[in-house]
Amino acid sequence: MKRIVGVVLALALAPPLAAQTRARGGGGQAPRISLRPFVLATGERLAAKNTFEAAFGQSVEPFWGAGLQLAVRRLFVEVSASRFKKTGQRAFRANGTNFGVGIPLTATITPFEVTGGYRFIRSTSQRLVPYLGAGVGSYGYKEVSDFSESNENVDTRHAGYFGVAGAELRVHRWVGVGADVQFTHITGILGQGGVSKDAGESDLGGIAARVKIMVGR
């Protein structure tokens, strides 16, 4: 994870690629092809509301990450990696209510996502660019508790898919800020055991509000 963030930051601080074609007029317009690293902060309302509330007391959780976007005219492709890690407690559910049992549990979610999308660019001087996208991801899930034997912890990875809609605001010639909403659906991790099974929740995804700070034109 640290390695990925490092690579992304290096890319962010790198000069524009030679392949980027400058437009006329001294750099006021976006290139036709650009490679833009970004950092990402996400607040996700997890679909497994009861499950996360049982362990952490809340179901809106932060993810931190980074990625790289390749934009070709109106199309873009980006890859990103992020992570959520939090320590709560083991719990159980009875009669629709959650009860914590005070035993520390640390859950880690590491999404690795690939997104393809379309940018609604109408003019070369447009500062706010809406975009739509969709993609697939590979989602790692790790669960470690005190007093557990090795086979009682969880370390798995499953695929999921998502859709995203948002807009990017160019705040500086080299810096853009993107804000979007992403709907993710991840199956195969929750719902087969633990509190999630009792809560009847099998989706590790949710609705995420994301803010991206992109470097590049």
Next chain:
Amino acid sequence: MFWLALLFVSGVRGHGQAPTASPRVMVQERGLPPIEWGIIADLSRAPDTPETRRRLSIHRESAILDRVGASGTRYVPGRVIVKFRNGVSNVSRVTALSAISRTASMFERPSYANFDVVRIELNEDAEAVARALGQRPDVEYAQAAYRVRTQLVPNDKFYSMQWNLPLIDLERAWDIQPGAGSAITVAVVDTGVAYTSATARFHAFPFRDDRGVLYPSLGDLTLSFVAATELGPPSRFVAPHDFIWDDNLPLDLDGHGTHVSGTIGQLTNNGTNGAGDTRNGGGTAGVAFNVKLMPVKVISSDWDDIFGSPNEGTDDIVARGIRYAVDNGAKVLNMSIGRTGEPAPVMEDAIKYAVGKGAFVVIAAGNDFEAGNRTEVIAEIASRVQGAVSVASIDQSRKHAFYSSTGSWVELAAPGGSFRGFPASGGILQQTLDLDLVETFNLPPSRYTAPRFDVLAYFYFIGTSQATPHVAGLGAMLMQQGVTDPAAIEAALEKFATPCSESLNTCNETVGPNRNNSYGFGLVEARNTLRGLGLAK
């Protein structure tokens, strides 16, 4: 009207049935140091043995004999338990009583009761009076004073002999919670507990055994009582109370309550320098070995009867004991007691009161499987109250114990032991009174002597009485873990129980999760219950 009210108040002490003054005299609140034996392999206290039948039938020569009701349930004649609806005036109460029975009068309401006790003539049919009262619109319920008994089946050291504790994965549970319930008080609603040293004087009245043989009076006896060394120091016991003798000295004249207390919270891991039975390497272990214990005596033993205790173990006494326990801070109530027969609304009311006050109530499911397998009244109440559970018994091979009652009221199973197909070590081992020196009434009259309550030994007992304290101890540990809602404790215990199969007659993880009549939701599993669940596993 005034005179009618005055009549009501004065009637409180009417009909020559005022309670006999307690003949027990406290000589001093200390006694000689205890004598301790090791294990005594005695199979006599098992369901339906001659000794058990004999103990049930012993009655003081001058005592008012229990009457058997229409359903075959024994009750104490001369009184009816009644609860009037809120707002019913004293005058209306007197009117109601006089309409039902010419001789009925009411005693002053006893402590820790939301009901009244009506005195009637000894020869009146208490069940009929209760039925008639119960049909009145101003009465919520009325019932006879049915006898409640212990659900033990005893017989008679040491951890390696306590197969019952590893069987419910308790060792790994202790890793999770080494505190083992130190902030929780468990009330032992039972025959009393050997919790203190004392010397007391009694008068032993003559009595007849099950064959009608008369045993002579032993006259005035000055008896020494000792505290069970393995239950810990006096500071461990909170708010002791005796509803059989109406005082604060719930001494165990039977051994049942002491044995049950041991399984709940016997000092554990005290083998070398511990405070307990160091001579024997620390004795036995208990489930929640740091809990506070509250001895609440509500069951009269044979010796209580022979000594002429003012009260017997009837529904109203047990109900008061339950209310007393929760009002004085108990968070878990262990009730290794039960009865069959008529409903017990007074008990149901008390159990709901206890759960409403945040106490988890654990009740024995009954030992009558081979004796008609009739519905256990108190356990059946537990099955309808979220936060109260009834507990059946399994043997060392995780099978249904031969005596354990089965029915829809069974909610959980725990080790209660068995001597059938197993040696004495098939029972549940704990320290208690030396029964050979307590139950001298089992000897012929020529050898009948005063009992001794100052000698301790380790006995294997069997019964749902022995299964119940495992669950009470676990409930206390779960409560210490932070799960304080009694209904949630019940749900957790049921959820994490190992499923058992009625058809395969065993408990293991390969059988289905369905509740059944022999095991309820299954065999309690200590470690998994305390550990709860992760998000995904």
